[in-house]
Amino acid sequence: MPILEKITQQSQARHWTDSIPLEYHYTAGVAGEEFRRELKENGRFLSSKCAKCKTTYVPARMFCPSCFIEIKENTPLEKPGYVYSHTTVNRNRTGEPVDEPLTMALIKFEGVKGGIVHRLQVEEANSVSFGTKVIPILKDRSERTGALTDIIAFKPQ
Amino acid sequence: MRRRVAIVGAGITLFRRRMLETPKELSFEASKMALDSAGLTLKDIQSVVSGSAPDAFDGVHMKGEYYLDGMGAIGKPHERVYVGGGTGVFTPIGGWWNVASGLYDTCLCVAEEKMSPLHPHPQYAFWSIFDQILERPLGTTLLWIFSLEMRRYMHKYGIKEEEIAEVAVKNKGNAIDHPCAQLGAKITVDDVMRSEPICEPVKRLDVSPPSDGAAAVILASEKVAKKLTDQPVWLDGVGWTLDSTHWTNRDLAYPEYVEKAAKMAYKMAGIKNPRKEIDVAEPYDPFDYKELHHLEGLQLAGKGEAPKMTVDGVTQRDGDLPVCPSGGLLGVGNPIAAAGMMKICEIFWQLRGEAGKRQVKKDARTGLAQAWGDLMQVGTVTVMRS
Amino acid sequence: MSQKITSYQGHEITPDEVKQGKYLDIVYKFEPKYSWAAGVAISRFLTELKEGKIVARKCHKCERILVPPRMYCEQCFRPTDEWVQIKDTGTINTFSISHVGTDARRLKTPILVAVVDIDGASPGMGILHNLGEVEPSKITIGMKVQAVWKRSEERQGAITDIRYFKPIES
Numbered sequence: 071m072p073i074l075e076k077i078t079q080q081s082q083a084r085h086w087t088d089s090i091p092l093e094y095h096y097t098a099g100v101a102g103e104e105f106r107r108e109l110k111e112n113g114r115f116l117s118s119k120c121a122k123c124k125t126t127y128v129p130a131r132m133f134c135p136s137c138f139i140e141i142k143e144n145t146p147l148e149k150p151g152y153v154y155s156h157t158t159v160n161r162n163r164t165g166e167p168v169d170e171p172l173t174m175a176l177i178k179f180e181g182v183k184g185g186i187v188h189r190l191q192v193e194e195a196n197s198v199s200f201g202t203k204v205i206p207i208l209k210d211r212s213e214r215t216g217a218l219t220d221i222i223a224f225k226p227q
Numbered sequence: 228m229r230r231r232v233a234i235v236g237a238g239i240t241l242f243r244r245r246m247l248e249t250p251k252e253l254s255f256e257a258s259k260m261a262l263d264s265a266g267l268t269l270k271d272i273q274s275v276v277s278g279s280a281p282d283a284f285d286g287v288h289m290k291g292e293y294y295l296d297g298m299g300a301i302g303k304p305h306e307r308v309y310v311g312g313g314t315g316v317f318t319p320i321g322g323w324w325n326v327a328s329g330l331y332d333t334c335l336c337v338a339e340e341k342m343s344p345l346h347p348h349p350q351y352a353f354w355s356i357f358d359q360i361l362e363r364p365l366g367t368t369l370l371w372i373f374s375l376e377m378r379r380y381m382h383k384y385g386i387k388e389e390e391i392a393e394v395a396v397k398n399k400g401n402a403i404d405h406p407c408a409q410l411g412a413k414i415t416v417d418d419v420m421r422s423e424p425i426c427e428p429v430k431r432l433d434v435s436p437p438s439d440g441a442a443a444v445i446l447a448s449e450k451v452a453k454k455l456t457d458q459p460v461w462l463d464g465v466g467w468t469l470d471s472t473h474w475t476n477r478d479l480a481y482p483e484y485v486e487k488a489a490k491m492a493y494k495m496a497g498i499k500n501p502r503k504e505i506d507v508a509e510p511y512d513p514f515d516y517k518e519l520h521h522l523e524g525l526q527l528a529g530k531g532e533a534p535k536m537t538v539d540g541v542t543q544r545d546g547d548l549p550v551c552p553s554g555g556l557l558g559v560g561n562p563i564a565a566a567g568m569m570k571i572c573e574i575f576w577q578l579r580g581e582a583g584k585r586q587v588k589k590d591a592r593t594g595l596a597q598a599w600g601d602l603m604q605v606g607t608v609t610v611m612r613s
Numbered sequence: 614m615s616q617k618i619t620s621y622q623g624h625e626i627t628p629d630e631v632k633q634g635k636y637l638d639i640v641y642k643f644e645p646k647y648s649w650a651a652g653v654a655i656s657r658f659l660t661e662l663k664e665g666k667i668v669a670r671k672c673h674k675c676e677r678i679l680v681p682p683r684m685y686c687e688q689c690f691r692p693t694d695e696w697v698q699i700k701d702t703g704t705i706n707t708f709s710i711s712h713v714g715t716d717a718r719r720l721k722t723p724i725l726v727a728v729v730d731i732d733g734a735s736p737g738m739g740i741l742h743n744l745g746e747v748e749p750s751k752i753t754i755g756m757k758v759q760a761v762w763k764r765s766e767e768r769q770g771a772i773t774d775i776r777y778f779k780p781i782e783s
Contacts, residue, residue: 086359086360088359088363088364090354090355092283092286092345092351092352093345093346093347094286094344094345094346095343095344095346096286096344097245097246097247097248097249097343097344098247098249099247099248099249099251099252100247100248100249100252101252102249103247132248132251132252132255133252133255133259133297135296135297135299135301136301137269138255138258138259138262138268138269138299139259140259
């Protein structure tokens with residue numbers, strides 16, 4: 071049986087407005103700290119290889135989700151990554167137009183599971199092709215903290 | 228057809244105010260330990276149930292999907308359960324119906340919580356627990372509900388703050404023997420009474436700390452359990468309910484939600500006289516007075532009589548009804564969901580005689596773990612037998 | 614704990630290590646804004662608060678007079694039947710003196726908060742509100758209190774249209 075009274079006039083319908091300000095401080099985690107150190111000191115991406123199934127993951131992980139064992143072997147990736155997919159972003163998070171369109175890409179590495187999402191620096195907005203080899207443009211070593219923002223963008227090799 | 232379900236393994240990480248591990252890594256450590264203790268690998272697990280409190284603490288949306296690889300749940304049926312603080316005991320209940328229904332033979336149940344990311348204090352996320360229109364504009368703090376409840380409880384039965392402080396002394400002392408405990412310490416009633424008042428009558432040493440941590444158990448059907456171990460701990464009774472969504476309309480001096488959930492669990496386990504038949508209990512103790520409040524709701528003490536039981540030493544480890552031999556939330560820590568699971572692990576170890584220095588003196592065959600979801604008054608209870 | 618278990622995992626970060634910046638600290642701030650619909654019952658409740666009145670809802674089956682009002686009785690699981698004007702006086706069911714604010718920071722002046730059973734509603738029907746014009750040490754459970762309202766031109770249709778409850782001089 072439905073409720074006995076409904077609101078019939080707009081003026082009767084009330085609402086309450088408020089916001090919930092939130093501030094988060096995340097830790098990178100055990101593997102994340104190793105990844106961070108490698109990026110900060112040497113500007114390279116740390117990957118992890120599972121001793122059992124031999125899968126290599128990037129970014130570095132503490133455990134293999136398939137074999138469910140700890141991963142002990144971490145190696146920095148030597149070869150450049152490639153563009154697995156890309157998109158051009160014309161609006162920001164709140165839906166307003168951006169001053170300059172951004173090209174974002176998912177960058178993967180040969181033989182490695184996982185990837186890194188980051189900005190792609192291109193001459194023209196749609197001049198990216200799938201599979202283009204890319205390398206990171208890094209900030210000066212003194213400015214790096216280990217966060218992914220140490221990379222300004224990726225660019226074709 | 229309902230089948231018998233047993234707990235065959237348990238795992239737990241350290242509980243600390245701030246841990247380096249991400250939620251995934253915490254889940255992995257607890258799950259791996261549980262698997263190792265049961266002599267199982269991930270392949271043997273057929274389903275996964277996880278419990279974790281609001282996404283707002285970790286600050287990760289759809290947390291259940293985020294951390295499930297750390298629980299080995301990739302490619303497996305997985306469900307996330309959440310009932311506030313009651314989650315830790317509700318997670319194995321969720322696992323229970325996975326196995327009791329006959330759908331699966333094994334289930335990994337993991338409870339994980341990382342409260343440290345939220346600044347300036349994890350308590351802030353609890354702000355959204357109050358009614359957005361009628362309560363939040365008043366400047367609410369989570370501590371209000373506990374202090375309001377504590378005051379009513381003390382008033383109704385004429386209980387003194389010193390009697391309640393005995394619980395904090397007992398639990399923090401018990402926690403010294405728990406290898407993962409955050410706040411195990413030898414304190415006195417005086418220390419508690421002199422600690423800084425936060426929200427009168429609640430003082431600093433009456434409260435459990437926010438923590439990061441994870442804990443896990445493995446459930447198995449009777450057939451599988453008997454193959455794995457000669458000491459399965461049977462999950463014989465489960466109960467869960469909520470008594471009211473308007474917390475200001477409730478009788479704050481008595482936890483009816485616990486009574487209802489406990490009766491459900493006792494009926495299933497065939498327990499007629501809880502005080503005589505339960506050998507060891509782990510009620511939820513985020514505040515010292517809550518242990519007393521819950522003991523009464525669990526029918527383990529008469530209304531207003533739990534403080535006397537504590538003062539008389541009945542609830543010590545060598546007493547007639549040891550309560551919170553682990554050290555409880557007050558001593559071990561309070562990562563919301565993992566705290567309740569810590570209690571499940573404790574009863575598991577107690578009933579198998581594996582609790583080391585924390586082992587209770589009497590021969591414990593039947594144990595009880597209970598948790599509570601605050602403000603919305605959810606009670607979750609499990610009865611276990613060896 | 615079980616012969617198979619030898620160590621417990623977890624790396625703690627101490628407050629000093631946080632100060633030293635030993636580990637990567639990724640900060641993210643955001644402030645979601647909400648506009649909550651008050652619904653049928655609370656819309657009316659707020660409208661009445663603007664008029665300086667407290668309104669409740671009655672269920673004819675269990676005869677309870679419910680505040681905060683709701684369009685369905687959660688116990689009988691049927692729609693509630695009528696609006697009932699109740700008083701703006703009540704009795705303190707329980708109270709607390711809070712020294713910390715929403716974000717756990719210490720307050721200079723403590724906030725006084727209570728559950729007040731409102732006269733005219735069924736027994737035990739309380740609402741949460743602040744107390745004022747009273748010495749914290751003199752507050753008792755069972756004390757009779759009276760709502761202190763904002764001036765009518767200041768009222769907006771919010772729970773804060775009542776500034777606080779104060780003791781009734783006997």
